[in-house]
Amino acid sequence: MNASMDSIDTDLAARIRAAIIQGKFHEGERLSEAQLCDLFGVSRTPVRLALRLLEREGVIRRGGGRGYQVHSPTVADILQAVQVRGHLESLAARLMAMSPGRHNQLPNLAAAIDEIERLIGLGVMDDATLRQLQQQNANFHKTILDGCGNDFVGFTCNQISHLPMLEVGSMVFDRQVLSSPQGVERSLFRLRFGNAQHKVIYEAIQKGDAVRAEGVMREHSNTMVEYIEVFEKRNEALTLSDLISYSGIDLAQVQTAAPLSG
Amino acid sequence: MNASMDSIDTDLAARIRAAIIQGKFHEGERLSEAQLCDLFGVSRTPVRLALRLLEREGVIRRGGGRGYQVHSPTVADILQAVQVRGHLESLAARLMAMSPGRHNQLPNLAAAIDEIERLIGLGVMDDATLRQLQQQNANFHKTILDGCGNDFVGFTCNQISHLPMLEVGSMVFDRQVLSSPQGVERSLFRLRFGNAQHKVIYEAIQKGDAVRAEGVMREHSNTMVEYIEVFEKRNEALTLSDLISYSGIDLAQVQTAAPLSG
DNA sequence: TCATGCGGCTTGGGATCCCAAAGTCAAGCG
DNA sequence: CGCTTGACTTTGGGATCCCAAGCCGCATGA
Numbered sequence: 001m002n003a004s005m006d007s008i009d010t011d012l013a014a015r016i017r018a019a020i021i022q023g024k025f026h027e028g029e030r031l032s033e034a035q036l037c038d039l040f041g042v043s044r045t046p047v048r049l050a051l052r053l054l055e056r057e058g059v060i061r062r063g064g065g066r067g068y069q070v071h072s073p074t075v076a077d078i079l080q081a082v083q084v085r086g087h088l089e090s091l092a093a094r095l096m097a098m099s100p101g102r103h104n105q106l107p108n109l110a111a112a113i114d115e116i117e118r119l120i121g122l123g124v125m126d127d128a129t130l131r132q133l134q135q136q137n138a139n140f141h142k143t144i145l146d147g148c149g150n151d152f153v154g155f156t157c158n159q160i161s162h163l164p165m166l167e168v169g170s171m172v173f174d175r176q177v178l179s180s181p182q183g184v185e186r187s188l189f190r191l192r193f194g195n196a197q198h199k200v201i202y203e204a205i206q207k208g209d210a211v212r213a214e215g216v217m218r219e220h221s222n223t224m225v226e227y228i229e230v231f232e233k234r235n236e237a238l239t240l241s242d243l244i245s246y247s248g249i250d251l252a253q254v255q256t257a258a259p260l261s262g
Numbered sequence: 263m264n265a266s267m268d269s270i271d272t273d274l275a276a277r278i279r280a281a282i283i284q285g286k287f288h289e290g291e292r293l294s295e296a297q298l299c300d301l302f303g304v305s306r307t308p309v310r311l312a313l314r315l316l317e318r319e320g321v322i323r324r325g326g327g328r329g330y331q332v333h334s335p336t337v338a339d340i341l342q343a344v345q346v347r348g349h350l351e352s353l354a355a356r357l358m359a360m361s362p363g364r365h366n367q368l369p370n371l372a373a374a375i376d377e378i379e380r381l382i383g384l385g386v387m388d389d390a391t392l393r394q395l396q397q398q399n400a401n402f403h404k405t406i407l408d409g410c411g412n413d414f415v416g417f418t419c420n421q422i423s424h425l426p427m428l429e430v431g432s433m434v435f436d437r438q439v440l441s442s443p444q445g446v447e448r449s450l451f452r453l454r455f456g457n458a459q460h461k462v463i464y465e466a467i468q469k470g471d472a473v474r475a476e477g478v479m480r481e482h483s484n485t486m487v488e489y490i491e492v493f494e495k496r497n498e499a500l501t502l503s504d505l506i507s508y509s510g511i512d513l514a515q516v517q518t519a520a521p522l523s524g
Numbered sequence: 525t526c527a528t529g530c531g532g533c534t535t536g537g538g539a540t541c542c543c544a545a546a547g548t549c550a551a552g553c554g
Numbered sequence: 555c556g557c558t559t560g561a562c563t564t565t566g567g568g569a570t571c572c573c574a575a576g577c578c579g580c581a582t583g584a
Binding site for chain 4: 530540542548551
């Protein structure tokens, strides 16, 4: 019930999307409806709905004459998108700092900050802890998006949050880095640094310092961009699969092949 | 061939959207597929595709159990969206000012500015002139979105540009204001003011002054917000139909009823 | 030999059919 | 008299069918 709470087409779109991101199709490959039908074992109606959805998301495009062709997002695309999302979040931070009713939401921010601090204090970077960290991080960011008074900011963020690492509040880690003690230590530092930014954002919003809230939030978003760029420099052939982790979307659990027959 | 260059479902979505925006359906009204089928004289397949599209756009929502209910955007919603779009454009302006290859695009910006200046100089505010103004304004803004180097900014803007007045480069006028000489004069001033901002943005981008480009672009976007807010104050029951004009989308030309039979 | 036209084949779009789930109404029971 | 439950009806989701519009290839004529 994890990936299939929605109807077939939404679920199907998620599976095709995951397949594309994981590189199961070649870049520019033609996708025909019939092909997807018997690949996933469904009829053409949901396939067409899914294709329309994916077209809007930008992971497939109308190619030349007939059919769609896959347009798999590259790491560079994701970096651009993260920048856009960060810019939107900085707008949200500014607006929230200017909002009179912001004090109702402040406890939620504080709770997320404290919980992240507690989790960091444990000093372990196992899967469960990372999941909880991601959850609290998402809480923090979503609270700002919801509390900024402009519903459209959150709406627009959601419009682009289907791509990997674009889910609001997602946290990116290199898989390898967590296997070495130094890597864990560096990751812990990165988390402490991020949470320090959270605290500054919190205080700026509390005091109504809109400029500061916006600026620090922008800087906070930039942190992820730079983190990914470091990877890019270190590893030429960086692929999305190397990075996707703790983003709220677990690609590994999204099955690609059709499981059942009849 | 204006509104129907795409296939039926896209066109259908546009018609349903127009009907919703024009208030042909009550807020919260249940939309059933069958009802829309015989209202527009098409089958259920395109209707479902259109409904999925409109759901993603946010003009209809999944209501309670079955079916969709219309969620017509209010003037307040549009204001929020304009703010978001403006924020994205200010990001584009900043990025373009920082982009090394920006000089290729500068002539396009200058051309749009000059052409707007020329059109304003005519001193007339007839339909044809306004259309040309809107076109040049769109050129200016699209050039920045395309030239900023981050394709995702333009992509995200496009994601929300189906709503009235959210098309990039759209210009909003009150219909009534153009019928009086004072109104025309005020509108001309507003256009001159806007184009002056264009010039400042142009120069900031040229000089690579990213901070200034971003700031003026934000202010430039705010102008429209304030213009609409003035209306809102003057006319309590301001509806979207009073404002929609010269937005690139001509609602009057989008037919609602089914034209043919058999 | 090359170009052009015709015909078949592939493929996407729209319509219709079937089924399952949810909502509603009414009747029976407490 | 009210609540519950079961049957009917409405409606949305999925599958299949039909049609039209592009591609491809072959053949024929210049």
